[in-house]
Amino acid sequence: MSDLAATTEQGPRRAARRTQHVIVFVVLGVLTLVELGVARTSGIAKPAVVTALVALAVSKAALIALFYMHLRFETRILRLTVLAPLVAPAIYGLVLIAESAARAAR
Amino acid sequence: MNVTHAHAPASWPPDAQYGAATPGKIGMWIFLVSDAFSFGGLLIAQGILRSRSPEWVQPGEPALGIPFTAALTFLLISSSFTNVMAWAAAAEGRRRAAAVLLAVTALGGLLFLVGQYVEWTTLLREGLVFGRSPRASTFFVTTGFHGLHVLVGVAYILTVLGQYVRGRATAHHVELLGLYWCFVDFVWIFVFSFVYLMP
Numbered sequence: 574m575s576d577l578a579a580t581t582e583q584g585p586r587r588a589a590r591r592t593q594h595v596i597v598f599v600v601l602g603v604l605t606l607v608e609l610g611v612a613r614t615s616g617i618a619k620p621a622v623v624t625a626l627v628a629l630a631v632s633k634a635a636l637i638a639l640f641y642m643h644l645r646f647e648t649r650i651l652r653l654t655v656l657a658p659l660v661a662p663a664i665y666g667l668v669l670i671a672e673s674a675a676r677a678a679r
Numbered sequence: 680m681n682v683t684h685a686h687a688p689a690s691w692p693p694d695a696q697y698g699a700a701t702p703g704k705i706g707m708w709i710f711l712v713s714d715a716f717s718f719g720g721l722l723i724a725q726g727i728l729r730s731r732s733p734e735w736v737q738p739g740e741p742a743l744g745i746p747f748t749a750a751l752t753f754l755l756i757s758s759s760f761t762n763v764m765a766w767a768a769a770a771e772g773r774r775r776a777a778a779v780l781l782a783v784t785a786l787g788g789l790l791f792l793v794g795q796y797v798e799w800t801t802l803l804r805e806g807l808v809f810g811r812s813p814r815a816s817t818f819f820v821t822t823g824f825h826g827l828h829v830l831v832g833v834a835y836i837l838t839v840l841g842q843y844v845r846g847r848a849t850a851h852h853v854e855l856l857g858l859y860w861c862f863v864d865f866v867w868i869f870v871f872s873f874v875y876l877m878p
Contacts (some may be wrong), residue, residue, distance in 0.1 A: 591767055598760040602753060609749050612876040622878050630872035634865050641763045641861045643854075648698040655708050662719030669723055674730035 597640045604633050707855050709871040711843045711862045714828075718866045721824060722873050741805035744798060751794045752871050755829075759864040762836075766857045769843070769850035777853060779838030781840045784860065788833040791850050795826050818874060825870055828863050835859060 611617070611625045639645040644652050734743070744876050763781035799819070809819045839856045842848035 587767065587771055591764070594760065594763050594767065598756065601756045605749060605752055605756065606709050608872065608876060609745070612745065619878050625843070626872050626876050630868050633868045637759060637861050637865045637868070641759050642858055642865070647700060651698065651700055651705070651708070654705075655712055658712050659715060662716060662723065666719065666723040666726060670726040673727045677733075678733040
């Protein structure tokens with residue numbers, strides 16, 4: 574939501590937004606604990622740990638961006654302007670690290 | 680003048696594509712996306728070096744203190760929470776609450792920096808030294824770059840807080856500040872996962 578719209582929000586909606594912020598805070602705390610649990614539990618296959626940690630990190634970052642940075646309440650174009658370019662480094666990273674690992678394994 | 684309404688909807692015609700987002704907000708987002716690329720480059724570099732290294736942790740190097748850093752992570756998440764609540768309070772015109780919450784956010788940032796200082800000095804003492812291994816160098820560069828962002832963020836918060844208390848800053852300024860501060864948290868989530876937690 575834009576700052577401009579925020580100034581005109583009604584009381585009940587403001588209260589609902591504050592409740593939402595608290596819920597997101599609790600979920601972020603719980604996800605951090607889950608991350609710790611995943612990282613410190615022995616016996617889990619490495620690819621599974623890596624996948625879980627990436628998924629947890631992306632989930633936490635998405636919560637911050639969508640709710641605390643208000644992207645969820647912005648227009649679709651603004652959301653795309655911000656989020657679409659962030660896909661590129663993820664793809665570069667995946668390709669470059671995989672290529673490097675493959676060369677090292679030869 | 681009611682400063683919380685300094686940017687009334689009527690004073691800024693909504694754009695067909697960007698809604699009521701101000702140029703300031705769009706500019707901040709563009710800066711943050713470009714900054715995200717910098718962090719992305721650092722994390723990718725670390726991933727490449729690590730994938731090519733048969734032994735990532737060199738003999739004699741200490742393990743990273745994950746529980747301590749998890750506590751710092753929670754501290755940063757908490758400061759994002761207080762920041763977003765500060766913005767909500769500012770948008771509602773509760774100026775005193777907004778100022779207090781901004782001060783608490785700045786305190787959270789300062790405590791994070793103190794924690795990072797303690798972590799760095801401990802690791803240096805235990806043998807993790809910049810330049811001695813790819814792990815050490817990427818660790819100090821990535822966490823140092825992030826720490827610099829936290830330091831700038833604390834200065835930014837204190838500046839906006841000072842302006843806000845004097846009535847020179849509005850809820851809009853608090854929201855822009857919030858975008859930057861939450862971005863610092865956003866980035867740390869990935870640093871924590873990739874630098875500290877990855878097996």
